[in-house]
Amino acid sequence: MKAVCWQGVNELTVERVPDPEIQNDQDAIVKVVATTTCGSDLHLLSGHIPEMHAGDVIGHEFLGEIVEVGSGVRRHRPGDRVVVCSVIGCGRCWSCRHDLWSLCENSNPKPGFTDMAWGGSTAGIFGYSHAMGGFRGSHAEFVRVPFADQGTFTVPDGVEDTSALFTSDAAPTGWMGADLGGVKPGDVVAVWGCGAVGQMAARAAMLLGAEQVISIDRFPERLAMTARHVGSEVIDYTTTDVPAELRERTGGRGPDVCIEAVGMEAHSVGPEQVYEQAKHQLGIGLDRPFAVREAVHACRTGGSVFILGVFAGMVDRFPLGAMMNKGLTVRGAQQNGHRYIPMLLDRVAKGELVTSHLATHMMSLDDAPRGYDMFKTKKDGCVRAVFRPDI
Amino acid sequence: MKRVVIGAVSLAGTAAAIARWLATRHRGTAPMKDPKAQRRWLAVTINCLPEDVAPEGRLPEPLAGLDAEVRIAKAPGDRGTELYARPRTPLPIGPSAIMAKLRGDDPRDMVMSALRQVKSLIETGEVLQPDMPSGAMRPAVPGSTRGKVVDMAAVRAAGERRL
Ligand SMILES: NC(=O)c1ccc[n+]([C@@H]2O[C@H](COP(=O)([O-])OP(=O)(O)OC[C@H]3O[C@@H](n4cnc5c(N)ncnc54)[C@H](O)[C@@H]3O)[C@@H](O)[C@H]2O)c1
Ligand SMILES: [Zn+2]
Ligand SMILES: [Zn+2]
Numbered sequence: 001m002k003a004v005c006w007q008g009v010n011e012l013t014v015e016r017v018p019d020p021e022i023q024n025d026q027d028a029i030v031k032v033v034a035t036t037t038c039g040s041d042l043h044l045l046s047g048h049i050p051e052m053h054a055g056d057v058i059g060h061e062f063l064g065e066i067v068e069v070g071s072g073v074r075r076h077r078p079g080d081r082v083v084v085c086s087v088i089g090c091g092r093c094w095s096c097r098h099d100l101w102s103l104c105e106n107s108n109p110k111p112g113f114t115d116m117a118w119g120g121s122t123a124g125i126f127g128y129s130h131a132m133g134g135f136r137g138s139h140a141e142f143v144r145v146p147f148a149d150q151g152t153f154t155v156p157d158g159v160e161d162t163s164a165l166f167t168s169d170a171a172p173t174g175w176m177g178a179d180l181g182g183v184k185p186g187d188v189v190a191v192w193g194c195g196a197v198g199q200m201a202a203r204a205a206m207l208l209g210a211e212q213v214i215s216i217d218r219f220p221e222r223l224a225m226t227a228r229h230v231g232s233e234v235i236d237y238t239t240t241d242v243p244a245e246l247r248e249r250t251g252g253r254g255p256d257v258c259i260e261a262v263g264m265e266a267h268s269v270g271p272e273q274v275y276e277q278a279k280h281q282l283g284i285g286l287d288r289p290f291a292v293r294e295a296v297h298a299c300r301t302g303g304s305v306f307i308l309g310v311f312a313g314m315v316d317r318f319p320l321g322a323m324m325n326k327g328l329t330v331r332g333a334q335q336n337g338h339r340y341i342p343m344l345l346d347r348v349a350k351g352e353l354v355t356s357h358l359a360t361h362m363m364s365l366d367d368a369p370r371g372y373d374m375f376k377t378k379k380d381g382c383v384r385a386v387f388r389p390d391i
Numbered sequence: 392m393k394r395v396v397i398g399a400v401s402l403a404g405t406a407a408a409i410a411r412w413l414a415t416r417h418r419g420t421a422p423m424k425d426p427k428a429q430r431r432w433l434a435v436t437i438n439c440l441p442e443d444v445a446p447e448g449r450l451p452e453p454l455a456g457l458d459a460e461v462r463i464a465k466a467p468g469d470r471g472t473e474l475y476a477r478p479r480t481p482l483p484i485g486p487s488a489i490m491a492k493l494r495g496d497d498p499r500d501m502v503m504s505a506l507r508q509v510k511s512l513i514e515t516g517e518v519l520q521p522d523m524p525s526g527a528m529r530p531a532v533p534g535s536t537r538g539k540v541v542d543m544a545a546v547r548a549a550g551e552r553r554l
Contacts (some may be wrong), residue, residue, distance in 0.1 A: 003525060003527065005525060010396050010397045010398055011397070012397060013395055013527075015525070015527035016527075017525040017526060017527045018523070018525070018526060020522065020523075021523075023520040023522070023523075024517050024518075024519055024520055025517060026515070026516075026517060029512060045397055045398075046398075053524075055524065055525050055527040056525065057525050057527070072516070072517070088516045090511075090514065090519075091515075092438065092514045092515050093438050093510075093514050093515075094436070094438045094469075094470060094471060097438065105510070105514075106510070106511045106514055106515050106519060107519060109518075109519050109520065109521040111507070112551075134521050134522060134523060134524075135521070135522050136522045136525055144522060146519050147515070217438065249498075311479045336441070368528075369397065372397045373397050373398060376397055376398040377398055
């Protein structure tokens, strides 16, 4: 079959690789119908996530049709149209039972890496380095899906592929930020980043009852898209002092909940950008927490900051003093999608959650390297490039 | 198919990412190596009752097949059962310790991996197999050592928490 392979920093090729097979009884094989780029892939591409091997198939946000099931699969059969959660969860360990699916204790066959680096191992993720299990990704014609009863969700009739697709990763991630960030009716919520994840977080905050939601980015087309499709207020951080603007818009308090949806390659207009980039070029760079720093600074006293953006290692100059003295709650997680996907599909079906506008570019699998170039450089208003193996 | 370079080329490669990853590890506040490192119990907590770990006193495979001391305790609260084990055999030292790590028969790594398998079998009924490699690796860039560094680490991926 055809698959998109990581070959090195910023290098992708489309290759012929062997078809996946059922390896465990609880596996299913999914024929990919649509699979999309995610900001997390950019961290893999730029070499910020270790344990990528040349030839690894990338991609983790996808939808398809079940074509084969192992003897232990009970809830699905060939022919089911399913969305697949990007994170793999067994459903039976203590973490899964407590709805902390991205901490599944049985879905990462290579737990040594994360155990060593972080002092605890985390769940497997499709197409996301050997630290997260080395599972082959979804930018391919077929994918092996372990624990298929837990991780695949039947798409309701009447929901289009390109709407359901984003309930695999971007929508549950955004929802988790608002939910575990503790958004309550009447809250003011600020979201850093107007990518698919940030837009979904802003929409989730509204659906959870936030009275005012403010989204922050620098790309005019992303700000306009967020204002139009999500309905939040927007701020361009390149022309505005963000904390000052937020204080002014919130009676001097600052947002109750700040959601960071930017990640370790954050951009900055300040001198810190030059400093961090020089360190990166010398191979001594750390993750860049510009948006996290700003969120901690802007958050109201006693408020909460949720980090959705992916970080891998250490950061410099984390404002621990502000966090401690302002009594903030800071949390983060890889997404616990299994907990939210059925509810999200339901909301998509009812029209409460609109996702299809995120699919700005549709192309074939062969075009994936070009799609990633557009997505990385945000060319032509690219928010998500969607690849369809059948084109 | 030709290689496509995405965005701007960066000087820092995966070797730098691995260095950063290793730098993430916690360095203890104590100045010396853990004097108990070789004898510490290895453990997993299993989401089940203590009697389900060793029904009628019989230890589950693959732990039963190893020469290891084992103990079982109820975990606090709703956390299930703690299963502890450590090798009885003397541990290899010096170069043979390094060889054992690379061959995958380091006694502590074998015990840790058996504990994980027992946990997975009891909780899910299977041990999840990693995907077969795609086999789509392009020839390494001449002079690059990155493949080797990664492979060395991969040997230990299921073992104990140390490098
Ligand atoms: N926690 C999870 O499970 C999970 C799941 C999916 C994605 N992610 C992460 O979420 C992040 C966003 O993903 P995405 O797909 O939306 O990516 P994206 O690249 O499409 O969007 C990121 C946005 O952040 C903006 N940005 C950069 N610097 C900023 C700053 N200083 N202030 C405000 N905005 C800034 C960029 O302009 C861009 O629009 C990534 O780090 C990704 O890895 C996490
Ligand atoms: Zn993602
Ligand atoms: Zn689990």
